[in-house]
Amino acid sequence: MPISGFPEWMPPQRMIEQRVIDRARATFELYGYAPLETRSVEPIETLLSKGETSKEVYLLSRLQAEKAEEGQLGLHFDLTVPFARFVTENAGKLQFPFKRYQIQKVWRGERPQEGRYREFLQADIDVVNRGTLPFHYDTEMPLVIGDVLSGLPVPRARIQVNNRKVCEGFYRGLGLAQTDEVLRIIDKLDKIGPNAVKEQLVAKVGATEAQADTCLALADISSEDGSFVDAVRKLGVSDPLLDEGLEELLRVVETARDHAPGLVVAELKIARGLDYYTGTVYETQLEGYERFGSICSGGRYDNLATVGNESFPGVGISIGVSRMLGILFGQQALAVSRSVPTCVVVALPHEELRADCDRTAGALRRRGIPAEVAPTAAKFGKQIQYADKRGIPYVWFPGRDGEPDTVKDIRSGEQVEADAAAWEPPAADLHPVISGS
RNA sequence: GUGGUCGUAGCUCAGCUGGUAGAGCACCGGGUUGUGGUCCCGGGGGUCGCGGGUUCGAGUCCCGUCGAUCACCCCA
Numbered sequence: 001m002p003i004s005g006f007p008e009w010m011p012p013q014r015m016i017e018q019r020v021i022d023r024a025r026a027t028f029e030l031y032g033y034a035p036l037e038t039r040s041v042e043p044i045e046t047l048l049s050k051g052e053t054s055k056e057v058y059l060l061s062r063l064q065a066e067k068a069e070e071g072q073l074g075l076h077f078d079l080t081v082p083f084a085r086f087v088t089e090n091a092g093k094l095q096f097p098f099k100r101y102q103i104q105k106v107w108r109g110e111r112p113q114e115g116r117y118r119e120f121l122q123a124d125i126d127v128v129n130r131g132t133l134p135f136h137y138d139t140e141m142p143l144v145i146g147d148v149l150s151g152l153p154v155p156r157a158r159i160q161v162n163n164r165k166v167c168e169g170f171y172r173g174l175g176l177a178q179t180d181e182v183l184r185i186i187d188k189l190d191k192i193g194p195n196a197v198k199e200q201l202v203a204k205v206g207a208t209e210a211q212a213d214t215c216l217a218l219a220d221i222s223s224e225d226g227s228f229v230d231a232v233r234k235l236g237v238s239d240p241l242l243d244e245g246l247e248e249l250l251r252v253v254e255t256a257r258d259h260a261p262g263l264v265v266a267e268l269k270i271a272r273g274l275d276y277y278t279g280t281v282y283e284t285q286l287e288g289y290e291r292f293g294s295i296c297s298g299g300r301y302d303n304l305a306t307v308g309n310e311s312f313p314g315v316g317i318s319i320g321v322s323r324m325l326g327i328l329f330g331q332q333a334l335a336v337s338r339s340v341p342t343c344v345v346v347a348l349p350h351e352e353l354r355a356d357c358d359r360t361a362g363a364l365r366r367r368g369i370p371a372e373v374a375p376t377a378a379k380f381g382k383q384i385q386y387a388d389k390r391g392i393p394y395v396w397f398p399g400r401d402g403e404p405d406t407v408k409d410i411r412s413g414e415q416v417e418a419d420a421a422a423w424e425p426p427a428a429d430l431h432p433v434i435s436g437s
Numbered sequence: 438g439u440g441g442u443c444g445u446a447g448c449u450c451a452g453c454u455g456g457u458a459g460a461g462c463a464c465c466g467g468g469u470u471g472u473g474g475u476c477c478c479g480g481g482g483g484u485c486g487c488g489g490g491u492u493c494g495a496g497u498c499c500c501g502u503c504g505a506u507c508a509c510c511c512c513a
Contacts, residue, residue, distance in 0.1 A: 001486090004504060056438080056511090078513085110511065111438070122513060191509095272512075284513095295513065320513025347472085379471040388473060397472075410473070 005110075005118025007322070012336045013329060017121070019434050020152060020321055021103055024123040027148045028101035031140070033125050036100040038082040041073040046085050056109030058118075075107040079124040080276075080298075080316055084305035087128050087312050096312075097129040097137070103321075115292050115327040123148075124298075126316030128305065133313040135248060138280040138300055139255035141317040145284065145296055146256075146263040148319065153436030154328060155286040157296070160267035161252050162281050164299075165245025166232070167271060170218055173239030178205045186219050187271040219269035225257060226250050228266045248279060278302040282317050286324070289331075295324040328436075337433040338391030343425055344371040344407070345387040346396040351377045357398060360405065363420035364396075369430065371396070384410055393429045396420070 002008070009017065025035075047057055057074040076082045079102045087098065103123045112118055125144060127137045142159045149157045167186070168179040176182050185200045192200075194216050201212040214235055221231045229246050249266055256264035270283050277299035284296035298317030305312035328334045344364055346357045357373045364371040374383045380397075387395050388410055396418070399405045407423060408415035 002504060106513080108512075109438085111509095113506065113508095116512075120513065293512080297513070318513065323513040349471085377471095379473095381469090381471070381473045383471095384473040386473095395472080408472075413472090413474095415472080 005112035007117055007119075007326065009329075010339075012339045013325070015336050015341070015432055016334050016434050017321065017325055020325065021121075021123065023151050024103060024148050024319060024321070025101070027144060027151065028123075028125055030147075031099075031125075031144050033099045033101040033144075036083070036086070036102050037104060038076075038079070038086050038102065040075055040105070042076050042082055042085060044072045044074045047074050047076065047081060049081075058107045058109055077108045078106055079104060079122055079318060080126065080301070080304070080314075083124075083126055083128075083316075084301075084312070084314070087314075088305045088307045091130070091307060091310075091312070097127050097133065099125070099127045101125045114330050115295075115323045117322055117326065120320065120322035122318045123321050124316060124318035126314050128312050128314035130310065130312060133300075133302075133315060135251060136255075137315050138248065139252050141280075141282060141298065141315060142252065142256050142264050143259050145282075145317055145319065146260045149296075150260075153334065153434055154324070155288050155333070155436070157263065158285050158287060159256075159264045159296070160270050160283045160285070161249065161264055162266065162268055162270040163245040163249040163252075163279055164271075164277055164281060165241050165279055166249060166268065167218070167245075169239040169242030169245055170232070170235075170237050171215065173237040173242055174211055174214055176205055176207055176211060176215075181205050182207075182215060183271045186215060186269060189216075189219055189269055221268040222265060224253070224262070224265045226254060228253075228268065232268070245279070252280060272297065276301045276304045280315065286327075289327055292327045295320050295327070333437055335435050335437065337435070338393070340390045340392065341370045341432060342372050342387075342390065342392045343369050343430055344394040344396050345383065345392050346371060346373045347380055347383045347398065348374040348377045349398060349400070353377075353398065360396060360398065360420045364423075367421075367424070369425065384408075391432075394425060 029035075041060055044057065044059070057077060060073040060075065083100070083102065087094065101124065103121065105119055106122055107119050109118060110116065125141070127133065127140075142161065145159060146157065164183075167183055171179045171182045182201065182205055185197055185204065189197050197216060198209070198212040201207040201215060202209065207215070214237065217235055218232065221228050223231070229250055232242075232246060253264055253266050267283075270281055272281065272283060272294075279300035279302065281299035282297050283294040285293070286295060296317060296319040298315070300313075300315040302313040303311060304314060325334070344361075346361045348354060348357050354373065361371040361373050374386060384395050387393075393409060393411060395408045395410055397406045397408065397415075404417045405420060406415050407418040
């Protein structure tokens with residue numbers, strides 16, 4: 001019986017997921033991020049310490065617990081909060097700036113939907129420093145993600161970037177003090193439309209119609225180059241924080257333009273990740289899958305981790321692996337060339353010959369070729385079907401009476417003499433191939 | 438967590454106003470004592486998500502529950 005929100009995928013899908021994990025890991029390491037795994041549980045105080053009360057946290061309890069135990073534990077709902085805790089706890093042993101990646105499951109008790117689960121996998125990178133963190137790390141995040149995704153057969157990714165300093169500074173310069181509330185209302189723009197947003201701005205934060213219109217004008221700005229800066233300036237609002245934010249956002253956009261044209265777009269209505277983000281925020285959509293929302297997001301957090309009066313600012317971004325794959329699987333947008341890793345099935349003429357066939361399979365494996373011996377000495381037709389149903393490309397036939405062995409490509413039907421100590425399949429056939437559509 | 442829609446064989450679905458289940462594909466066997474995918478013949482398989490209620494009788498009506506999905510919330 002399935003449990004809502006806790007998906008269990010079949011081997012082909014798991015193979016695809018593992019390929020994504022491999023790609024993420026390899027790319028993260030290319031950029032110098034070090035591997036880390038933190039425990040699955042944190043004290044609830046840690047999980048809720050940054051105003052994350054809205055997140056549905058799963059609590060952990062023992063079956064034999066007498067009553068409510070002190071020091072209640074909860075499963076982590078992201079990888080950033082546990083990481084911040086880890087950094088403060090181990091600050092003395094780490095070298096800063098500290099770059100690490102974590103690919104782990106996280107849990108949230110929200111209502112499941114397609115691409116939204118209660119247990120899901122995230123692939124996360126973060127950089128944390130002591131005191132202050134250089135801004136160029138904010139520009140690196142989208143590049144790493146672009147690198148991961150461009151190496152996978154998934155639709156093109158579009159990373160939307162904004163900077164909370166721009167919004168906050170703008171609203172403040174405009175004379176609206178409740179910047180958080182304004183942000184929250186603006187964030188609903190796509191859902192409730194400009195008119196409703198305007199009404200709420202007037203009603204909830206006491207904005208004048210002109211102020212509300214100006215906020216909407218800001219949210220409307222979007223560009224793949226630095227032209228958004230002028231567009232903002234034209235709105236005639238000035239504030240030091242706004243200037244700072246614009247400069248930062250410009251650096252992210254220009255760096256991306258230089259290294260990966262088309263990957264990043266400045267989108268001034270992006271406001272999510274309100275919780276602990278203080279500057280840059282990222283959100284990612286796959287082309288053609290915009291309606292499913294973001295599959296990768298993150299941002300800059302300057303105040304998440306502190307020890308005494310020392311702070312550890314950071315910036316990070318996280319790929320929702322389960323979310324992305326769940327969405328693509330749902331649209332049949334990903335496929336794998338076979339349902340098992342096996343490249344060669346060694347046919348078994350008689351059960352007495354199993355030992356010989358095992359040796360043949362062993363010779364193939366020793367050279368890195370995934371091979372298995374047929375389950376029973378059924379008719380060869382059945383043994384070929386065994387391979388065919390699984391998408392296994394080759395069947396190996398032991399030669400009789402001293403005749404040489406042969407190997408058959410069951411897709412083409414071509415069958416040639418072969419030596420298990422030397423034969424190699426084409427590189428493309430060695431392992432299952434993931435493809436998109 | 439709130440609300441809506443949906444839930445019949447492995448898959449896609451049919452089953453009129455309630456009278457105790459069907460098709461195609463898939464699967465298994467045979468035709469083809471051993472190199473498959475075509476074709477022909479035959480076969481297995483469903484407590485109609487689960488539980489309760491109304492009724493002489495429920496897949497078909499009502500309630501609950503579980504699951505999927507959509508919107509809200511929130512976010513990967």
